[in-house]
Amino acid sequence: MLILIFSYCFFTCVRKVEIIPIFDFPDVKHGDDVGLLIVESCRRCGIDILDNDIIVIASKIISKAEGLIIDLRDVKPSTQAYEISKLCNLDPRLVEVIIREGEVLKVKSGLLITFTRGIVCGNSGVDFSNVDGSGVRVALLPKNPDESARRVRFRIRELTGRDVAVIITDTCGRPFRRGAVNFAIGISGIRPFRSYVGRRDRYGYEMTRTSICIVDEIAAAAELVMGQGDEGIPVVIVRGLEYEKCEECSINDVVMPREDWLFR
Amino acid sequence: MLILIFSYCFFTCVRKVEIIPIFDFPDVKHGDDVGLLIVESCRRCGIDILDNDIIVIASKIISKAEGLIIDLRDVKPSTQAYEISKLCNLDPRLVEVIIREGEVLKVKSGLLITFTRGIVCGNSGVDFSNVDGSGVRVALLPKNPDESARRVRFRIRELTGRDVAVIITDTCGRPFRRGAVNFAIGISGIRPFRSYVGRRDRYGYEMTRTSICIVDEIAAAAELVMGQGDEGIPVVIVRGLEYEKCEECSINDVVMPREDWLFR
Numbered sequence: 001m002l003i004l005i006f007s008y009c010f011f012t013c014v015r016k017v018e019i020i021p022i023f024d025f026p027d028v029k030h031g032d033d034v035g036l037l038i039v040e041s042c043r044r045c046g047i048d049i050l051d052n053d054i055i056v057i058a059s060k061i062i063s064k065a066e067g068l069i070i071d072l073r074d075v076k077p078s079t080q081a082y083e084i085s086k087l088c089n090l091d092p093r094l095v096e097v098i099i100r101e102g103e104v105l106k107v108k109s110g111l112l113i114t115f116t117r118g119i120v121c122g123n124s125g126v127d128f129s130n131v132d133g134s135g136v137r138v139a140l141l142p143k144n145p146d147e148s149a150r151r152v153r154f155r156i157r158e159l160t161g162r163d164v165a166v167i168i169t170d171t172c173g174r175p176f177r178r179g180a181v182n183f184a185i186g187i188s189g190i191r192p193f194r195s196y197v198g199r200r201d202r203y204g205y206e207m208t209r210t211s212i213c214i215v216d217e218i219a220a221a222a223e224l225v226m227g228q229g230d231e232g233i234p235v236v237i238v239r240g241l242e243y244e245k246c247e248e249c250s251i252n253d254v255v256m257p258r259e260d261w262l263f264r
Numbered sequence: 265m266l267i268l269i270f271s272y273c274f275f276t277c278v279r280k281v282e283i284i285p286i287f288d289f290p291d292v293k294h295g296d297d298v299g300l301l302i303v304e305s306c307r308r309c310g311i312d313i314l315d316n317d318i319i320v321i322a323s324k325i326i327s328k329a330e331g332l333i334i335d336l337r338d339v340k341p342s343t344q345a346y347e348i349s350k351l352c353n354l355d356p357r358l359v360e361v362i363i364r365e366g367e368v369l370k371v372k373s374g375l376l377i378t379f380t381r382g383i384v385c386g387n388s389g390v391d392f393s394n395v396d397g398s399g400v401r402v403a404l405l406p407k408n409p410d411e412s413a414r415r416v417r418f419r420i421r422e423l424t425g426r427d428v429a430v431i432i433t434d435t436c437g438r439p440f441r442r443g444a445v446n447f448a449i450g451i452s453g454i455r456p457f458r459s460y461v462g463r464r465d466r467y468g469y470e471m472t473r474t475s476i477c478i479v480d481e482i483a484a485a486a487e488l489v490m491g492q493g494d495e496g497i498p499v500v501i502v503r504g505l506e507y508e509k510c511e512e513c514s515i516n517d518v519v520m521p522r523e524d525w526l527f528r
Contacts, residue, residue, distance in 0.1 A: 179477030213443030221485030263527035
């Protein structure tokens with residue numbers, strides 16, 4: 001009977017991927033050890049971190065741990081910030097922070113589209129949500145998200161002996177689609193693409209272009225259980241996915257060089 | 265002991281989302297009943313379809329079932345197709361099919377970026393892969409993907425009594441990122457967005473803009489186990505995700521109207 005149950009489970013569950021939210025993650029403060037917090041939170045939830053797990057982390061907690069919180073009352077807007085703020089109808093102090101963080105590509109009411117950390121994103125990823133500060137304190141994106149991912153990954157390895165991949169993510173709008181989705185902004189230990197170039201389909205046709213950006217797909221998958229509100233689920237484990245390990249890979253591999261942009 | 269195992273599992277597994285590939289899906293032919301094929305394939309794999317499962321389907325098998333396969337040898341290119349083919353270095357017969365399917369926005373070597381079925385996509389989604397036809401037969405995207413999704417969903421309900429959501433997907437490149445990801449092109453039974461507007465974060469800050477396009481995130485999540493090659497996994501079940509049911513929702517809700525495009 002047990003063997004039957006086991007074989008049934010093996011048959012149906014093989015290569016199933018799981019998206020596991022880590023509940024009750026603590027509020028993160030400047031200087032906190034995010035790798036340690038992740039390991040402790042997993043233990044509290046009874047979740048063992050396994051080799052090849054992909055740990056997906058909302059950038060907000062990295063920003064908070066790295067102290068990247070700005071109090072707008074301390075910001076003195078430049079003349080340029082004042083000018084742009086008139087066009088977009090945003091607080092000039094916020095505009096000042098946004099334009100320090102990224103290059104402005106488009107201006108619309110309530111939103112600046114900027115290019116920062118290799119991503120085209122609203123307001124340089126600067127935002128008020130999930131920051132303790134009654135609407136006057138904002139979080140910036142991590143300065144070097146690949147490096148932040150690497151640090152957390154190595155710390156998890158140190159604490160658990162497990163070899164995981166880490167992806168740091170942020171939600172961002174898209175040019176031709178309504179609604180935001182989660183994107184990878186920093187990676188460690190995983191090749192960002194799964195390439196089918198040169199591989200054949202079931203009819204023998206050799207594919208010439210298809211390369212899938214799996215780190216963005218993993219980020220999107222993780223967001224499904226993260227939530228953006230008071231759920232407090234900034235860390236998600238993606239388990240059971242086959243991926244290629246890569247020590248030297250960077251999110252910069254995903255960033256399309258400006259000269260290749262077809263839409264401007 | 266059993267109770268202990270059960271409570272452990274309940275505690276750790278609660279709200280976990282599973283991405284379940286349906287292996288050994290048969291080759292789909294014109295006229296096939298895709299809903300029936302899905303139900304039969306799940307049964308063969310020992311997978312019960314459950315209420316609230318999200319059935320994610322690669323558009324290619326819908327196209328094949330709907331007979332949307334074009335033999336390029338039957339296509340007579342127009343003058344416009346010949347002209348564009350010189351610019352992009354593609355077979356003029358293929359160009360003819362692409363321009364019939366969508367509006368050309370950009371032309372580059374080997375690729376036309378077009379707007380079709382509400383998505384900005386390479387070559388109007390027309391491609392050779394996973395079509396039986398030694399490189400002269402191409403598949404078009406389904407003509408009305410919402411309607412195709414609805415049909416499959418109702419058929420699954422008829423056969424199993426289960427109320428599921430269906431998302432039809434296609435992989436597509438992005439303007440500022442390398443690599444393609446999977447997008448929703450047709451939906452049935454699911455609200456495409458999870459809105460946080462008016463909801464408060466853990467510090468009481470009221471969010472003003474955040475709306476997440478979960479159907480694109482679900483499409484991306486499913487692609488992680490689909491594969492594009494000879495694996496033959498065109499159908500994936502996403503299980504355990506909380507989502508809002510919606511009878512009247514359409515993928516058109518996700519399509520940003522042309523007048524709102526900031527990048528052209």
